[in-house]
Amino acid sequence: MRALGVVVLVAVMLPAGVAYADNAPTTVAGLIGRYIDLSHQAEKVNEQLLKAQEQAQSLRQQAATADAAFRAADAKWQQAVRQADQLVADRKQRADLLKAIAPANSVSALLTSASADDINTASIVAGFAHDADDAVKAATAQTLAQTSQAREAAEKEQAAASKAAAAATAIENKVGAQRADLDQRVTAVRAALNALPPDEVSLMQSGATAPNVMLPPGTVGAALRFAIAQLGKPYEWGGNGPIAYDCSGLVQQAYRAAGVELPRVAADQALVGQQVSRADVKAGDLIYFYQPVQHVAMAVDHNQAVQAATFGEPIKISPIDAIGPITVIRRLVTN
Structure with a gap:
């Protein structure tokens, strides 16, 4: 947002929730100062709100992913339990069957059989029985180990899902408070705007028509x-x-239209791209203002930028150096 008119303004930053009712400005400069101050505060809360909403959405996605992983792991655990139960049942059935058709060992066969063939047959069957039983026992042990691992994985994913969901809920509660704060500030900005003289309101509308500029080719030109x-x-x-639009929403959508993805909030956008100096500003560069960053505009050329300034002002083109104190300038692409 740029300074209005030629009045020298000193914005008095008030703590959150402090109203102007008791010391309402009586001069045009005071009215403009109040409007600018409230707008800055609302813009800052807006950026915080958007960031919190992003965090909550990310945590909800994490919770959903972890919950899906829990369900998959839990299904594997249930399957492993069924397999283990089936192996135990098969082992018992096999043992009962072998007992019914042959002596348990060759000694028993020797005592109860009359011929060498019977003894040999009994020994072979007993050997098979023991071998089969050992194999079933090993398979059962392996399945039970897999069951334990599956259950442990399921519990881990379930805990991750619960943790992410709890964190998302906490942030969503914070978002609710920030939304209420923003609504109060927006109401104050509207009231401050309504208190401005008509000529000052008209002044804020300047720059909303398209200038006669030569757009560069490629991605920058498209953005x-x-x-x-x-405008x-x-x-x-x-x-x-x-x-x-708000300021960061405008530049995000502009570069998205050109095939370049940007984060949603200005503070995150300010970390993307190559840093350039004020002296090197070119069309398409993104200029970030205030500390911490809470406003962004896109350079039209070396001297002007298109911006979504604040409530009551349309999307417009403003002198770069009149928008506010520059924090950093970023260049996303070179063509």
């Missing part, structure tokens, strides 16, 4: 073409188009 096409549309906190 700028989109941004300039939004005159209203500002909305949290707006991400197509009817209204």
